[in-house]
Amino acid sequence: MNSQHTDIAIIGAGPAGATMATLLADRGWRVTVLERSHFPRFAVGESLLPRCMDALAGAGMLQAVENAGYQIKRGVTFSENDRDASFTFDDQFTPGWSWTWQVQRADFDHRLALEAERRGAALRFGQTVASVDFATPGAPQLTIAADDGTRTELAARFVCDASGSARVLPRLLGLDRPGSAPSRAALFTHVADHIDDPDYQRDRILIGIHPEQPDVWYWLIGLADGRASVGMIAPPEWLQAADGPPVDRLRHFLAQEPRLARLLAHAEFDSRVGQTENYAYDIAALHGRDYALLGNAAGFVDPIFSSGVTIALESALRAVEPIDAQLRGAAPDWQTRFEGPIRDGQRVFTRFIAAWYRGALKHVLFNPAPDPAIRTMLSSILAGYVWDTNNPYVAGPERRLDTLCRLCAPASS
Numbered sequence: 001m002n003s004q005h006t007d008i009a010i011i012g013a014g015p016a017g018a019t020m021a022t023l024l025a026d027r028g029w030r031v032t033v034l035e036r037s038h039f040p041r042f043a044v045g046e047s048l049l050p051r052c053m054d055a056l057a058g059a060g061m062l063q064a065v066e067n068a069g070y071q072i073k074r075g076v077t078f079s080e081n082d083r084d085a086s087f088t089f090d091d092q093f094t095p096g097w098s099w100t101w102q103v104q105r106a107d108f109d110h111r112l113a114l115e116a117e118r119r120g121a122a123l124r125f126g127q128t129v130a131s132v133d134f135a136t137p138g139a140p141q142l143t144i145a146a147d148d149g150t151r152t153e154l155a156a157r158f159v160c161d162a163s164g165s166a167r168v169l170p171r172l173l174g175l176d177r178p179g180s181a182p183s184r185a186a187l188f189t190h191v192a193d194h195i196d197d198p199d200y201q202r203d204r205i206l207i208g209i210h211p212e213q214p215d216v217w218y219w220l221i222g223l224a225d226g227r228a229s230v231g232m233i234a235p236p237e238w239l240q241a242a243d244g245p246p247v248d249r250l251r252h253f254l255a256q257e258p259r260l261a262r263l264l265a266h267a268e269f270d271s272r273v274g275q276t277e278n279y280a281y282d283i284a285a286l287h288g289r290d291y292a293l294l295g296n297a298a299g300f301v302d303p304i305f306s307s308g309v310t311i312a313l314e315s316a317l318r319a320v321e322p323i324d325a326q327l328r329g330a331a332p333d334w335q336t337r338f339e340g341p342i343r344d345g346q347r348v349f350t351r352f353i354a355a356w357y358r359g360a361l362k363h364v365l366f367n368p369a370p371d372p373a374i375r376t377m378l379s380s381i382l383a384g385y386v387w388d389t390n391n392p393y394v395a396g397p398e399r400r401l402d403t404l405c406r407l408c409a410p411a412s413s
Helices: 015-026 050-058 105-118 168-173 236-240 246-254 258-263 308-327 334-358 361-365 372-382 397-408
Strands: 002-005 008-011 031-035 071-073 075-080 083-088 100-102 122-125 127-133 141-146 151-155 158-161 176-178 185-192 204-209 217-222 227-234 274-277 281-283 291-293
Touching (some): 008 015, 015 031, 015 308, 031 105, 031 127, 050 100, 075 361, 075 372, 083 372, 105 122, 158 168, 158 308, 168 291, 185 246, 217 258, 236 274, 291 308, 334 361, 334 397, 361 397
Parallel strands (some): 002 151, 008 158
Antiparallel strands (some): 071 100, 075 083, 127 141, 141 151, 176 281, 185 227, 185 274, 204 217, 217 227
16 A cells, blocks of 8 residues: 555545645644535535634635625524524624524535645545554654555644544444434425515524424525525424335325415425435534544534534634644643533533424524523524523533523413
């Protein structure tokens, strides 16, 4: 096999991997990004959060995507039985961005990857990491299988896993563990939406709740050029109860939510419908002697609050200092600088996700007389500012959110 050398090997060229590669290349390190697919490639997770804008700006990558013509996103609307609850990002507790984008991930991810390459990282597509040997401290050895069948040995000083749900290192090192959330499944696709409803607010994600099954929910994310991302989350057995191919099942279930049924009445389902289940998982440790886990490789619970790209970018920003220090011979505080903060952000999102699936959070979101100050705090959570400990629902999400849900619950609950 061929033998090659680099300072940092990054597995995965998605938002976390591309951002990490850019930041480390900017510091003068040799960076090699190994991506098993070929870009551009389809991906969901199109609805960014305003916190992503801070992260992209902090990495100097905003300019690479700001002229792409993506759909502006200014908030989120929750809908149940034709009643709406809207939150806008210009009314939030945490100082920050009042808008973000709803992006075609194939284009967005490709632009970030090209920016990493422009800044000095080496990108290699069609490369699957078959094994990683950490036996020698400071000298991980990766075995890589290319699409053409050739195999290469890559010697690195550090490895970042940004492989998303593939979670290459957790599976190789035994760090993978099942999530505590109940099993759920998803159906999703892109459509030519042909929405002509004058009341439809394309500049916010629409989350619809099934009128009879409150743990079943839908998303509608307006994209540029008259297209949209649509999908749904439900218990696996619920989705399996419908017959036919995935596209027929998705259309069948979308017709059961009144608001989406009207909006998508003329939609063209012209793309493949994807499906997945049992997507939640946890990771025992986010870093080790010569590696760090970024983005969804560090754990995933649920897409309800669009947290995926936010965690991906945040993990890259927070890992760069410890990696740089370690490669320069210092002793970085991984727990304080990286693992602790990422776990904290995951914890806030996870608490809100749990309240959503209990059905308790919807009483807060649809409260007819919300407290204005609390509403701004919740808007900041929805905007991804889950590291602002001045926000009481970040500093103590367990006690405060549970209390709020009890106060907003109907008297009969």
